[in-house]
Amino acid sequence: MRLRQHLLVDLFHPLPPPAIHTPSNDRSHLRVPGVNGYSHAQATTGQERVITGNRQTSWAFADAYVAEDEALLWARDRAREAGLRSVTPGTGAALRLLAASVDAKAVAEIGTGCGVSGIHLLHGMRPDGVLTTVDTEPEHQQFARQAFREAGFASNRARFIPGRALDVLPRLADAGYDLVFCDGDRLESLEYLAESLRLLRVGGLVVFEGVFAGGRTVDSGPQPTEVIRVRELLRTVRESQDLVPSLLPVGDGLLCAVKRRR
Numbered sequence: 001m002r003l004r005q006h007l008l009v010d011l012f013h014p015l016p017p018p019a020i021h022t023p024s025n026d027r028s029h030l031r032v033p034g035v036n037g038y039s040h041a042q043a044t045t046g047q048e049r050v051i052t053g054n055r056q057t058s059w060a061f062a063d064a065y066v067a068e069d070e071a072l073l074w075a076r077d078r079a080r081e082a083g084l085r086s087v088t089p090g091t092g093a094a095l096r097l098l099a100a101s102v103d104a105k106a107v108a109e110i111g112t113g114c115g116v117s118g119i120h121l122l123h124g125m126r127p128d129g130v131l132t133t134v135d136t137e138p139e140h141q142q143f144a145r146q147a148f149r150e151a152g153f154a155s156n157r158a159r160f161i162p163g164r165a166l167d168v169l170p171r172l173a174d175a176g177y178d179l180v181f182c183d184g185d186r187l188e189s190l191e192y193l194a195e196s197l198r199l200l201r202v203g204g205l206v207v208f209e210g211v212f213a214g215g216r217t218v219d220s221g222p223q224p225t226e227v228i229r230v231r232e233l234l235r236t237v238r239e240s241q242d243l244v245p246s247l248l249p250v251g252d253g254l255l256c257a258v259k260r261r262r
């Protein structure tokens with residue numbers, strides 16, 4: 001219990017409002033503040049009830065908001081067959097947005113998988129942008145290569161590098177990337193962060209997938225080392241003077257931060 005309180009206060013302050021059931025006959029959200037003795041404080045409470053009552057449905061709606069094409073569905077199927085987790089459609093849409101927002105010409109990805117996140121990133125990047133993607137498993141990358149082709153991307157839009165991220169990343173150019181997307185081994189999260197800060201230009205983005213760890217990040221029960229590492233990552237990013245962070249509640253949690261100085 002103490003750990004839970006510590007975590008929630010330390011990692012996720014301020015707390016989100018508790019979910020409140022909204023009966024279908026509750027019309028309080030239609031009342032006008034300041035009219036008929038209905039105060040502004042009551043109005044705020046009413047709005048909160050409407051929002052929290054539909055939160056799960058709203059999240060599901062948001063996650064499916066941007067439709068996926070045949071190439072993405074094909075890559076998703078290959079990943080499922082290989083027992084791999086892929087980013088959700090909502091996370092994919094956020095990756096597109098982030099890549100477009102920095103007008104990305106060079107993106108580095110740790111954890112190619114079967115190419116779901118890569119397709120989304122390529123859609124958001126400049127038409128001449130190149131995705132450099134690293135994975136320990138060449139057969140995953142083979143599926144990704146095929147998926148990129150199916151999605152209509154020329155072969156020179158992606159550079160596939162097989163190998164362990166911590167062996168490959170040191171060979172990539174300092175300040176040569178607009179965005180680094182980390183979706184490899186959670187145990188190596190802090191090392192990925194250090195490498196990303198070196199790889200990114202000022203104004204570039206570092207993005208970590210899966211920081212909710214399926215809910216275990218805020219669970220008070222005993223957790224494996226990978227979850228402890230994710231908690232350390234969250235604290236380090238939040239406390240860094242070099243980063244402007246935000247934790248987006250899409251998919252399994254997308255931690256994003258802008259590098260603001262060298």
Ligand SMILES: C[S@@+](CC[C@H](N)C(=O)[O-])C[C@H]1O[C@@H](n2cnc3c(N)ncnc32)[C@H](O)[C@@H]1O
Pocket residue numbers: 079084085086087110111112113114115116117118134135136137140163164165166183184185188
């Ligand atoms: C969750 S999957 C990536 C899914 C992909 N980003 C997507 O959404 O389509 C994780 C991938 O990271 C790879 N991986 C695991 N450890 C790694 C490491 N140390 N270095 C590079 N890749 C690694 C795995 O082989 C796997 O393909």
